[in-house]
Amino acid sequence: MPQLASQQHCATAKHHPTQNLLLDALSTDVQQRLFPHLELVEMSLGKVLYEPGDVMRYVYFPTDCIVSLLYVMENGASAEISVVGYEGLIGVALFMGGESTTSRALVQSAGFAYRLLGQRMKDEFGRHGELLHLMLRYSQALITQMAQTAVCNRHHSIDQQLCRWLLLSLDRLKDNHLVMTQELIANMLGVRREGVTEAAGRLQRQGVIDYSRGHIIVTNRPKLEQLSCECYEVVKAETDRLLPLKQHEHTCKKPVLPN
Amino acid sequence: MPQLASQQHCATAKHHPTQNLLLDALSTDVQQRLFPHLELVEMSLGKVLYEPGDVMRYVYFPTDCIVSLLYVMENGASAEISVVGYEGLIGVALFMGGESTTSRALVQSAGFAYRLLGQRMKDEFGRHGELLHLMLRYSQALITQMAQTAVCNRHHSIDQQLCRWLLLSLDRLKDNHLVMTQELIANMLGVRREGVTEAAGRLQRQGVIDYSRGHIIVTNRPKLEQLSCECYEVVKAETDRLLPLKQHEHTCKKPVLPN
DNA sequence: TTAACTCTGTGCGCCAGCGAACATAAAATT
DNA sequence: AATTTTATGTTCGCTGGCGCACAGAGTTAA
Numbered sequence: 001m002p003q004l005a006s007q008q009h010c011a012t013a014k015h016h017p018t019q020n021l022l023l024d025a026l027s028t029d030v031q032q033r034l035f036p037h038l039e040l041v042e043m044s045l046g047k048v049l050y051e052p053g054d055v056m057r058y059v060y061f062p063t064d065c066i067v068s069l070l071y072v073m074e075n076g077a078s079a080e081i082s083v084v085g086y087e088g089l090i091g092v093a094l095f096m097g098g099e100s101t102t103s104r105a106l107v108q109s110a111g112f113a114y115r116l117l118g119q120r121m122k123d124e125f126g127r128h129g130e131l132l133h134l135m136l137r138y139s140q141a142l143i144t145q146m147a148q149t150a151v152c153n154r155h156h157s158i159d160q161q162l163c164r165w166l167l168l169s170l171d172r173l174k175d176n177h178l179v180m181t182q183e184l185i186a187n188m189l190g191v192r193r194e195g196v197t198e199a200a201g202r203l204q205r206q207g208v209i210d211y212s213r214g215h216i217i218v219t220n221r222p223k224l225e226q227l228s229c230e231c232y233e234v235v236k237a238e239t240d241r242l243l244p245l246k247q248h249e250h251t252c253k254k255p256v257l258p259n
Numbered sequence: 260m261p262q263l264a265s266q267q268h269c270a271t272a273k274h275h276p277t278q279n280l281l282l283d284a285l286s287t288d289v290q291q292r293l294f295p296h297l298e299l300v301e302m303s304l305g306k307v308l309y310e311p312g313d314v315m316r317y318v319y320f321p322t323d324c325i326v327s328l329l330y331v332m333e334n335g336a337s338a339e340i341s342v343v344g345y346e347g348l349i350g351v352a353l354f355m356g357g358e359s360t361t362s363r364a365l366v367q368s369a370g371f372a373y374r375l376l377g378q379r380m381k382d383e384f385g386r387h388g389e390l391l392h393l394m395l396r397y398s399q400a401l402i403t404q405m406a407q408t409a410v411c412n413r414h415h416s417i418d419q420q421l422c423r424w425l426l427l428s429l430d431r432l433k434d435n436h437l438v439m440t441q442e443l444i445a446n447m448l449g450v451r452r453e454g455v456t457e458a459a460g461r462l463q464r465q466g467v468i469d470y471s472r473g474h475i476i477v478t479n480r481p482k483l484e485q486l487s488c489e490c491y492e493v494v495k496a497e498t499d500r501l502l503p504l505k506q507h508e509h510t511c512k513k514p515v516l517p518n
Numbered sequence: 519t520t521a522a523c524t525c526t527g528t529g530c531g532c533c534a535g536c537g538a539a540c541a542t543a544a545a546a547t548t
Numbered sequence: 549a550a551t552t553t554t555a556t557g558t559t560c561g562c563t564g565g566c567g568c569a570c571a572g573a574g575t576t577a578a
Contacts, residue, residue, distance in 0.1 A: 071410045074489050079413045081406040096399035097392055098501045102493055103406060133356055140355035143402055147340040147362060150409035151330045154338045154449040157564075181525065190413040192566060197526060213525055213574065230333050234361055242357050416534070440555065451536060456556060472544060472555050 015040050017114050019063035021087045021243070022138055030130055038114040043067070045179075049090055049105035056099060058115040059091035065111030066172045068188055069103045079153070079190035080165075082145040083108070085172025087243070092139050094118040095125065095132070108188070109169070109179060141239040152231040153190070161189050162199045163228035166209070170218055171236070178216040203227070274299055276373050278322035280346045280502070281397060289389055297373040302326070304438075308349055308364035315358060317374040318350035324370025325431045327447055328362045338412070338449035339424075341404040342367070344431025346502070351398050353377040354384065354391070367447070368428070368438060400498040411490040412449070420448050421458045422487035425468070429477055430495070437475040462486070 017035050018024040026034065043065040050056050052072070060067070067090050070080045081103055084090050093101045095118070125132040152161055165188060169178055182200060186193040200216075203209045208224050210217040218224060225232065276294050277283040285293070302324040309315050311331070319326070326349050329339045340362055343349050352360045354377070384391040411420055424447065428437055441459060445452040459475075462468045467483050469476040477483060484491065 071406060073414060077414055079410045081409055093399060097396040098399040102403055102497050137356040140352060140357040144361055146405045146409060147330060150340055150405060150412050151338045153409050153412040155332060155336055238361050
């Protein structure tokens with residue numbers, strides 16, 4: 001009964017490594033070697049994957065969660081450096097060689113991820129480099145995102161940055177629905193909560209988003225993109241260039257996508 | 260006459276690849292394969308190594324110049340993402356796999372660098388990976404610098420940022436003397452020229468620096484470090500951790516170094 | 519139902535940094 | 549020596565974002 005088997009497969013395949021774009025982009029050869037070593041883990045909101053200086057043991061490949069890399073200053077204030085979802089991985093420091101970073105990795109939107117022992121990944125690098133080259137390209141995309149975050153922090157208004165941030169998050173979610181308080185967004189952007197309240201209020205009045213108590217729904221994505229600064233588009237374009245694998249429509253995504 | 264030979268060596272070795280810390284850190288084995296392919300090039304102030312999107316052919320290993328990686332926005336405003344001197348290289352995108360970046364590389368302080376054809380570098384990667392691993396570690400240090408730039412742009416005053424910037428530049432120079440107009444510093448920091456004038460004035464009055472028409476001399480480095488935000492120290496500490504090779508005192512450097 | 523708590527809204531005074539306009543002063547050019 | 553160019557200094561009004569304080573309003577717990 002292949003039909004039933006298939007169904008069963010579908011059931012267990014509610015989670016599958018290929019839901020992560022990087023894992024999906026690998027050749028079946030590499031996949032077959034690697035996938036047996038992947039471990040599905042639940043990523044609950046607020047979970048800390050690593051703290052600054054922690055020696056990382058695993059790299060994480062999100063399937064449907066979002067993780068923020070953020071830096072926490074001495075006085076406790078914080079700023080998000082970059083954001084990672086099903087298109088990427090957490091833990092580049094493991095193969096970059098540093099083993100740890102100065103930032104903290106925090107689950108920003110709950111879901112799941114596959115994790116892989118750092119050593120296994122390095123072992124695979126030795127084989128013939130396909131995995132390594134993919135990881136490096138992803139790293140460059142991440143670098144681009146960090147660079148643009150720096151630019152955005154310097155030059156753009158909270159309103160623009162909120163738009164950028166919403167778009168980045170949206171791209172990593174299945175639908176237009178974001179579970180996130182203004183307080184948390186403020187932490188990510190490194191601004192006051194009140195600033196986010198005002199910016200969000202303006203977006204609401206313009207009919208771009210709908211929100212209440214920790215739930216944000218984007219109702220007009222084209223407008224959101226228009227209101228955002230160039231930073232979102234720069235990062236997106238460069239990421240697409242570096243990792244031309246995004247065809248794979250994540251799930252039932254984007255009822256309101258342009259182009 | 261080894262004495263004379265040594266002298267002569269010194270003369271031609273006014274420029275030598277090992278003046279770059281990364282090249283210096285390689286095993287003699289790798290050095291012997293690589294150095295013959297290095298080409299000494301002059302890096303004049305304002306020279307552009309690459310523009311956003313340019314396909315890079317060479318990687319550059321500075322010996323005594325400083326290069327800024329900066330992003331130029333649609334409206335022409337700019338922001339420095341990171342800064343590279345004799346401790347690093349320009350062109351990580353070449354081996355990361357992207358071949359190009361969204362940023363521009365601009366010579367900020369004139370001097371020299373050795374350049375290497377990208378393909379040669381990749382060829383060496385295949386041999387046994389020592390070069391690759393070093394490059395990756397450096398890349399992570401660069402990532403740290405970018406991340407911290409983002410944080411700094413968000414949270415710190417122009418005064419603090421100027422201190423950070425001066426320290427970063429100073430670390431890459433032979434002496435305490437910086438050739439740089441306030442206008443250019445403003446471009447790097449992504450702020451107004453007037454803002455830099457005021458901040459520099461305050462530093463001058465505090466006896467930390469001495470400047471006039473494009474020349475800045477740091478007279479009290481400890482004070483400068485004290486006035487800087489944490490960002491400088493974070494980057495420095497992490498870079499030292501990732502690349503423990505800096506022993507090699509560049510030249511006649513740091514008459515006013517603490518610790 | 520009441521009470522405690524969490525999330526959002528709003529108003530205040532404050533200040534860093536902006537943009538613009540202009541002043542001085544030190545090179546560089548003639 | 550006179551003139552132009554380049555670098556720095558200063559002022560002024562404006563505004564975005566900050567810190568603070570507090571007021572609803574929705575949610576959860578008792």
